[in-house]
Amino acid sequence: MFEHLSERLLRTVKHLRGQARLTEDNIKDALREVRMALLEADVALPVVRSFIEQIRTRAVGQEVMTALSPGQVLVKIVNEELVALMGAANSALDLRAQPPAVVLLAGLQGSGKTTSTAKLARLLREREKKKVLVVSCDVYRPAAIKQLETLAREVQVECFPSAAGQQPVAIAQAALDHARRHFFDVLLVDTAGRLAIDAEMMDEARRLHAALKPVETLFVVDSMTGQDAANTARAFDEALPLTGVILTKADGDARGGAALSIRQITGKPIKFLGVGEKTAALEPFHPDRLASRILGMGDVLSLVEEVERKVDKDKALKLAEKVKKGKGFDFEDFREQLEQMMNMGGMAGLLDKLPGMSNVPEAVKQQADDRQIKRLIAMINSMTPQERRYPDVINGSRKRRIALGSGTQVQDVNKLLKQFSEMQRMMKKMSGGGLMKMMKGLKGKLPIGGLGGGGLPPFK
Structure with a gap:
């Protein structure tokens, strides 16, 4: 999300190097670029005009401090204005009500309401430790009720039964009871x-709202529809007292x-972002963190939270203890690390949250391809338990079998074995107390800002 906008903004900032202060003249071209970047990102024209004017008012005449360049000053202003534009902070669900707190999800067909209902149920159950009931009042779309029942089983919450012949308000009242x-x-x-928006749908939504008196009424909208999403949200808000928005398919929207x-x-306020198809792919919307990512400054806070939530700490401790004792690092351990990485959104998802990644060459970013990680996991899965524990037994005929079982080539298996032996050597250095030596050896080979140039070792 925001890839194109990030590129344009960062390119604009570079043009301001060497200036003593931000003036009307030297900022004119920069603001023209920012305006074009926002319009290309499909931001609504009135929003663009207001945003640009705010930046102009604040930027012109700003002295460049000794520690900052004009570009950095502009980045600081743009960052603050982006946060103000999207909302100062995360707007969490307000569930302070006599249980059960009712949350109503509305939106156009195909926006992802049913999936978002399941994702939200999972988030509330896992992170908020809530006992959640879901119910479908969609008696028109074929298989809508069945879809929610299936998703409810997956996220381990109860689904109240409903059928196509029933009245939506009657279903909702029975579920509430x-x-x-x-x-x-x-x-x-x-x-x-x-x-499309029609009177019948809006009338039904109003009747449901009156019958349930929800504490939250969330509008679910597909981010891929761009500024149309904002216009549809306004139409819904005129019919229903919306309290927030869930923006779906944000991972597939390069414009934002x-x-x-x-x-x-x-x-x-946008309360949640849908960032994938899996039921775990719903994240609270943090304007400050998103603004930071747009400007290439990463999102370390979200990364730390993700690691806290998704990394199996017991397994991580066992591996650390195993390496410390010098017991060796095998393919079972390697697969475990790759799977943990995929659980956290894959390599691309992790790199997106690291500061300085905007300066990394595109060729290096393309090496961080999740398909490559899936291929590695497939090759490891094609090994026997003995081969995973004792890789030295893998000879030519075993390589051919592993390649055949994973849909890869023998040379891919050779590359995996080479990568693995390099990791084993690193682990041995760590077990001998040589962690600091290893980190010094890596300096200049990592792409993260401040550690030098170089690039990631290729996955291919």
């Missing part, structure tokens, strides 16, 4: 959508215009 009698903390209600337009146009 069930949630009260069985002491649920939260009731998530998935409503019907249409291909919806995220920058919605708050300004509707006045409603």
Whole structure:
């Protein structure tokens, strides 16, 4: 998300090097570039005009401090204005109500309401430790109810039964009664959508809202629709008292215009971002962190939180202890590390959150391809338990079998074995107390800002 916008903004900043202060003249071209970058990102025109004017007002005449270049001063201003544009801080769900707290999800058909209902249920169960009930009031779309039932089983929450012949309001009231009698903390209600806004859909949504009196009414919208997402959100807000927005398919949107337009146009905060198809791929929306990522400054806080949540600490401690005792690092351990990385959004997802990655050459970024990691895992899975524990037994015929079983070539298996032996050597150095020596040896080979040039060792 925001790849194109990031590139344009960072290129603009470089043109301001060597100036003593930001003036009307030297900032004119920079602001023209910023305006073009925002329009190309499909940000709504009124939002772009307001944003550019704010930056101009603040930037012109700003003295460049000794420690900062004009480009850095502009980055600081743009960063602060981006945060202000998207909302000052994360706007969490307000579930302070007599249980069950009802959350109503509305939006157009195909925006991802049903999937978002399941994702939100999982997030509330795992992170907030809530007892969650979900219910589908979509009696029009074929298989909508079945889809939610299947997803509810996957995320381990209860789904209240409903059928196509029932009235949506009757379903919702019965689900609310069930949630009260069985002491649920939260009731998530998935409503019907249409291909376009129509009076019938809005009337039904209003009746559901009146019957349930939800504490949160979330508008679910596809970020790929750009500024149309903001306009649709405004239309819904006129019919329903929305409390926030869930922006879906953000991982597939390289422009990001919806995220920058919605708050300004509707006045409603984006509360969550859908960042993938899996039920774990829903993240609270943090404007400050996203602004930081847009400007190539990374998002270390989200990365730390992700590691805390998704890395199996017991397994990590066991591996550390094993390496410390010099017991060796085998393919079982290697596979475990690769799978943990994939759980955290893959290599690309991790690199996106690291500061300085915007300066890394595109060729290096392309090496961080999750398909390569999946191929490595497939090759390891094609090995026997003995081969994973004792890689030295892998001879020519075994390599051919591993390649055949994983859909790869023998040369791919050879590359994997070479990579693995290099990792083993690193682990041996660590076990001998040589961690600091190893880090010194790596200096200049890492792409992260401040550690020098160089590039990542290729996965291919």
